[in-house]
Amino acid sequence: MTGPYLLPAHLDPARPRHRTGFAVEVDGRRVAARAGQTVAAVLMSLGVTSWRGPDRRRGLFCGIGVCSECLLVVNGTPDVRACLREVEPGDVISTREPGTR
Template identity: 80%
Template sequence: MTGPYLLPAHLDPAQPRYQASFAVEVGGRRVTAHAGQTVAAVLMSLGLTSWRESGGRGRRRGLFCGIGVCAECVLVVNGTPGVRACLRSVEPGDVISTRGLGERR
């Protein structure tokens, strides 16, 4: 490894911090998530790149900035609207609504 920002694989922040896995519901189907993953990470691992439409023109929206600034990734988690998928960590039993968007075509 070279460079000041490279980490050994076991310290990689993109990987789940814990190996514990549990079930969550995404768009009506039960899927496996890992402790430490964000909602966006779970959706992206399923191949979902968009999960809502913009208000005016109906354009697909999903993860954009990934740091909670833009609000493009908002969705409904456990009945609460406006949750930023990039900031919220998944918890066992979460129900994530994709509003019918983002399915593979």
């Protein structure tokens, strides 16, 4: 029995809507991702909490696209906000600044 404020599981808006899995590449490594995940979520699931060059380590700070701390390179495009960009099948993500190793 459910109370007046409980929803059945299939109607729960917080329940993951996307179950489709696919692969993306992070710094040359093939990793699993799910449709609807942000780049930041994929990185966090791998235990990656900071990125960019060794002298400019940054990571997820505000999580809403305001601070620009989570910038990285996706498919060769620099300055992509990891917290806003949803991953797509075949994405190539680089946590290093362009021109650094």
